[in-house]
Amino acid sequence: MTSNKAVMHDRFGDVGALELRELPEKPLADSQLRITVSVAGLNPVDWQIVESAELAEMFGISTPAGFGNDFSGVVTEIGPQVTRWRVGDRVFGGARGAAVASSIVLEENHRSLRRTPDSISDLSAAVLDIAGRTASAVADALAVQPGETVLVGAAAGGVGSILTQLLVRAGVRVIGTGSASSFDYLRSLGAEPVDYSTDLKRQLIELTNGSIDAAADLYGTQVALVALELGAPAGRIVTIESENPPTGVQAIGGADARPGAIEELTDLIASGELGVPIAAVYSLEQFAEAVAFQRSRHAHGKVAIEMKQL
Structure with a gap:
């Protein structure tokens, strides 16, 4: 029986519990397929799940558990009843609590499993599932019009990098918050x-005379609160990381993305109209470094793990 390398953990509360293990590959059920993972993309929710048993329970994850969600790869085995996929198909999507592994097993009709377009690299496809759906949902919720001014908090992160490009493409003036080291990137x-x-409020008054049409807070609520103080309309301020957003602020997540959102993004990537900025790529053996960098919140773009040694 062949083996599978996977990042696993047996307890919640500390990302230090994550470790790389070698596991036997189990036989497929009739409706399952095995995917050899090429690249896995990291998101804040990945390590947040490891740190919080309550959050893990919300996602239906119990220990022992794998790690990660976003991935790209190739179908290498299919069950006898599988008709939608063939061995050799390039695919990408999300596998909650499983993606950082040399191979994963999914049901044929797994809701987020998609074909990777020929013109999209495995690296770009591997970081799209959560950040792409979230950025698209936020852009839809903001309902921007050309010429408007939109404040984006944590604009240099994975979601922010995609959202900022979508807003600029829509003819919007984007004011993006970040550290001084991220300014050239922004x-x-x-x-x-x-x-x-x-003093964020003072800077915004100097830049915009205090006129903000909409705001997206991609980390906490600081930006949302400042937007409210500056009179941005209630209902046009969104946050993605607050369970109890302030009054007038809407909580948005990847689950709110409309059907076809990811396909629209891959079309834009294929045509060169949208870039997928990658901050760093690590090997599977370097997973702990990758998690530490992602947790630092200083990555400009996405963090990815390749299953082969670099």
Whole structure:
């Protein structure tokens, strides 16, 4: 029996519990397929699940558990009743609590499993599931119009990098918060950078005369609260990481993405109209370094893990 390398943990509360293990590959059920993972993409929710048993329970995850969600790869085995997929198909999607592994097993009709377009790299496809759906849902919720000014908090992160490009493409003036080290990166996305660590309200008044049409807070509620103070309309301020957002602020997540959102993003990527910025790529054996970098919240773009040694 062949083996599978996977990042696993037996307890919640500490990402230090994560370890790389070698596991036997189990036989497939009739409706399952085995995917050899090429690349896995990391998201904050991945390590948040490891740190919180309550959050893990919300996602139906119990120990022993795997790690990660986003992935790309190739179908290498199918069960006898599988008709939708063939061995050799390139695929991508999300496998909650399982993706950081050399292979994964999914049901044929797994809701997020998609074909990888020929013109999209495994690396780009592997980081799209959560960040892409979330950015698309936020953009839809903001309902921007050309010429508007939109404040985006944590604009240099994985979701922010995609969202900023979508807003700029829609003809919007984007003011993006970040650290001083991210300013050149934010400008490359088309945003005007402001430093979140100084007087954010004052900076925005100087840049916009205090006129903000909408805001997306992608980390906490600081940006949402400032947008409210500046009079941004209730209902046009969203947050993605607050369980109890302030009054007038809407909580949005990847689950709110409309059907076809990911396909729209892959079309934009294929045509060169949307970039998928990658902050760093690690090997599977370097998973702990990858998690530490992602947890630092200083990654400009997405963090990925390749299953082969670099």
